[in-house]
Amino acid sequence: MTFIQILSQLAGGMWVSIQIFVVTLIFSLPLGLLISFGRMSKNRIIQAIVKFYISVMRGTPLMLQLMVVYFGPYYLLGIKVGNDYRLIAAFIGFTINYAAYFAEIYRSGIQSMPAGQYEASRLLGYSKSQTFVRIVFPQVIKRILPSITNEVITLVKDTSLAFTISVLEMFAVAKAMASSQTSLIPFVAAGLFYYVFNLVVAVGMEYIEKRMNYYE
Amino acid sequence: MYLLEMNHVRKSFNSQEVLKDISLSVKEGEIVSIIGPSGSGKSTLLRCATMLEQMDGGELIYLKEKAAWNEADGVSTYADKETLKKIQKHYGLVFQNFHLFPHMSVLQNIMDAPLHVQKRNKEEVHEEAMKLLKKMGLEDKAKAYPCQLSGGQSQRVAIARALALNPKILFFDEPTSALDPELTGEVLKVIRSLADLQITMVIVTHEMAFARDISDRVIFMADGIIVEEGTPEEVFSSSNVRTQSFLGRYGDNF
Numbered sequence: 001m002t003f004i005q006i007l008s009q010l011a012g013g014m015w016v017s018i019q020i021f022v023v024t025l026i027f028s029l030p031l032g033l034l035i036s037f038g039r040m041s042k043n044r045i046i047q048a049i050v051k052f053y054i055s056v057m058r059g060t061p062l063m064l065q066l067m068v069v070y071f072g073p074y075y076l077l078g079i080k081v082g083n084d085y086r087l088i089a090a091f092i093g094f095t096i097n098y099a100a101y102f103a104e105i106y107r108s109g110i111q112s113m114p115a116g117q118y119e120a121s122r123l124l125g126y127s128k129s130q131t132f133v134r135i136v137f138p139q140v141i142k143r144i145l146p147s148i149t150n151e152v153i154t155l156v157k158d159t160s161l162a163f164t165i166s167v168l169e170m171f172a173v174a175k176a177m178a179s180s181q182t183s184l185i186p187f188v189a190a191g192l193f194y195y196v197f198n199l200v201v202a203v204g205m206e207y208i209e210k211r212m213n214y215y216e
Numbered sequence: 217m218y219l220l221e222m223n224h225v226r227k228s229f230n231s232q233e234v235l236k237d238i239s240l241s242v243k244e245g246e247i248v249s250i251i252g253p254s255g256s257g258k259s260t261l262l263r264c265a266t267m268l269e270q271m272d273g274g275e276l277i278y279l280k281e282k283a284a285w286n287e288a289d290g291v292s293t294y295a296d297k298e299t300l301k302k303i304q305k306h307y308g309l310v311f312q313n314f315h316l317f318p319h320m321s322v323l324q325n326i327m328d329a330p331l332h333v334q335k336r337n338k339e340e341v342h343e344e345a346m347k348l349l350k351k352m353g354l355e356d357k358a359k360a361y362p363c364q365l366s367g368g369q370s371q372r373v374a375i376a377r378a379l380a381l382n383p384k385i386l387f388f389d390e391p392t393s394a395l396d397p398e399l400t401g402e403v404l405k406v407i408r409s410l411a412d413l414q415i416t417m418v419i420v421t422h423e424m425a426f427a428r429d430i431s432d433r434v435i436f437m438a439d440g441i442i443v444e445e446g447t448p449e450e451v452f453s454s455s456n457v458r459t460q461s462f463l464g465r466y467g468d469n470f
Contacts, residue, residue: 119268120315124329124381125304134332138319215318216363 006177006189013173014193016087020159020169021197024094025152031095032102039107050103057100063164066093070165090162090169094155101151109144110136142212149205156198170194217279219244219306219385219416220265224286225274227260234260236440238274242385242418247411249427250420251451252437253462258420259312261437262389265418266309267300278306279384308378312390314370316362316377322349323358326377334381341380348376352406368399372406385416392423424466428452438462 038050057065070089073079081089113136121131160171174190177183220242227235234257242248250258263269265276267283271292276284283303284292294300316325326345330336349355352372362370371391378386388407392400404426410417411430421427427434427448434451436444436459443458444451454460
């Protein structure tokens with residue numbers, strides 16, 4: 001089997017990995033912001049619930065969370081799930097896990113904003129939501145971008161964990177090929193895939209960071 | 217007619233009494249300077265007037281409309297949100313540290329609130345913003361970002377930003393305290409030029425010569441009370457011991 005043939009066999013897995021990556025980001029970035037609001041809520045009960053959620057998401061293995069999301073509906077509720085549910089379970093598991101991490105990043109950014117920005121906004125008559133959307137959030141994004149980049153790069157590699165619930169993503173396919181052909185080459189190809197993927201991510205994030213460098 | 221009335225204002229921070237029964241009224245068109253040593257409560261008074269701080273007790277009235285009043289137990293109660301929002305339109309505040317929005321250009325800093333808070337017409341706002349910048353001597357900085365400006369330029373932008381909303385009264389909280397003497401001069405010059413526009417101003421400042429020249433009335437505060445108030449001549453030639461000892465520190469530099 002040539003390297004090209006291996007790659008083409010791996011292509012399906014690559015596509016699944018990319019899907020997990022993109023879907024997770026699309027949902028976890030906004031969800032994380034919502035969770036960070038709950039974490040900073042003045043309502044003690046909401047704050048306590050969200051705090052607990054974040055501590056569970058960050059304190060237990062993602063692999064375990066994926067299992068719970070995948071097997072939970074049947075073991076807990078007796079709902080029979082189809083084969084399609086595997087990928088959906090991966091989407092859900094990754095999203096709720098990454099949202100917790102993003103929430104803490106948003107929170108650090110929002111809380112690092114100087115009080116003067118809020119006071120100036122108030123004096124100029126901005127409503128609370130206007131202050132957040134027009135004044136605070138654009139500055140928060142710039143502040144938290146390096147931390148977000150870190151998480152996004154980890155996410156690329158974490159997508160391989162979906163194999164634990166038998167999602168045929170890149171890593172699962174490579175593993176199967178490696179054992180059937182007793183060859184390391186599929187692993188090398190897989191490693192190359194993750195590396196190049198992350199290279200693209202890093203370049204993309206660097207570009208965004210540069211675009212935001214027009215102010216200090 | 218009084219534009220602003222503050223009656224019997226009290227404010228404490230953790231049992232430290234910062235304002236002890238302060239009353240202050242400002243007429244339309246009047247320029248009032250508040251001087252006094254650090255920690256005398258000058259800034260806190262402005263922050264209470266602009267509702268950045270809540271008074272513990274006392275009344276706050278703008279143009280006969282009550283923003284806050286005393287309940288029977290002597291504790292300040294504030295009006296409902298809608299009323300406060302309406303009252304808030306009467307005044308603007310220029311901060312010691314400018315607090316410009318760093319992610320917006322100079323022009324955006326000035327135009328954003330008129331556009332999105334007052335929902336005014338864009339062309340009209342733009343024209344007015346450019347006029348303000350011209351007045352501030354900063355036409356060439358319209359597209360610059362705050363990080364590219366000197367402190368003096370930043371403060372002038374902050375003044376323009378406050379003026380763009382057409383407030384009836386403008387508060388200045390030590391507008392030149394973060395600036396070196398040269399930059400101080402350019403900012404004071406701009407504030408002087410506003411005096412000609414008949415804008416009501418209340419200025420907390422350590423610039424004695426400036427306070428003497430520009431003010432209709434000078435208020436000397438110390439330890440949370442108004443020690444003395446009057447025309448600049450009266451206050452600056454006061455025989456009050458406390459006033460004299462404070463002004464004495466400035467020598468004859470004003």
